[in-house]
Amino acid sequence: MKSLLLWGLLSLPFFLSAQTATLEVEVHDVSSSEGDILVALYTEEETFLKFEHVYRTQGAPASEGMTRVVIADLPLGHYALAIFHDENGNEELDTNFIGIPKEPLGFSNAKLKT
Template sequence: MKVSLLLLVSVGNLVWFSSAKANFNGSLTVEIDGFKNKQGQVCASIFDKSQGFPNNRDRVIQRQCTKITDIPVKLTFENLPAGSYAVAAMHDVNEDLKLNRNSLGMPTEGFGFSKNPEVRTSAPKFGDAAIILAGPNTSIQIHLKYL
C-alpha cells in the first residue's frame, strides 16, 4: 500500500511538472556581434523544428529585424514556451530581408546561428544550433561569419 501511494504521489508530481512546463513562457535574448560594418539591419529568426531551418520563412515562429546602431545588437523574443529552439541571424546590408548569395550560391552577407556551429559547405542542422529555453530569461550569443 505504501509503495502504491508513493508511486501515485510521484506520478502526480510528474504530471504537475509537465503541465507546469507546458504552460511556461519565457524570453530569449540574442546578442549578435561580428559585424563588418553598421550598414543595413540585422535580422534573427527563431525556429522550433528542424523542418525549414534555417531559411524557410514559413517555418519561422518569430522574427525581428533592427537597424544596427550599437554593437553587439541585442534582440529579445518574448512569450516563448519552454522547449528547444534554433536561431538564424543575418546582416541584411541592403535591407531586402534575404541572405543574398553570389552566382555560386555562397552568402555575400554575414550570417550566424545559435551555438555558433562551424559552417563548412552548408548551413548547420537544427540539432547543431538548438538551444534549450528552460527559464524565464535565456541569453545566447551569435557571432556573424562572412565568406
C-alpha cells in the same frame, strides 16, 4: 567573399512570465550600422534553415560592434537560430549566382531550451 563576421553569441537571460520567456540574442563583431540584424527561430531540427518553416523572426537596427535582438513572449521550448546582417535592408539574405551568401550570417548548431 566576406568572412563570417557574425556569431550569434547567445547570452541566455530568460525572464520568465507564466509559460513564456524573453530571449536576448547578442550578435558581436557587427561590421557596420547599415541595415538590420535579423534572427529566425526554428522549432524542428528537420526543417532548420528552410525559410518556409521559420517559427518566428525578429530584427533590430544594426549597431557596429554589438547588436542586441530581443524576442519577447516566446513559449518555453527548444529552438535553433539563424542570424544574418541584412546590410542593404531588403529583408533577404543576398547570395551570389551560385547561392553563396554575400551578407554575413551565423547560426546555432544545436537546439536551445528556454
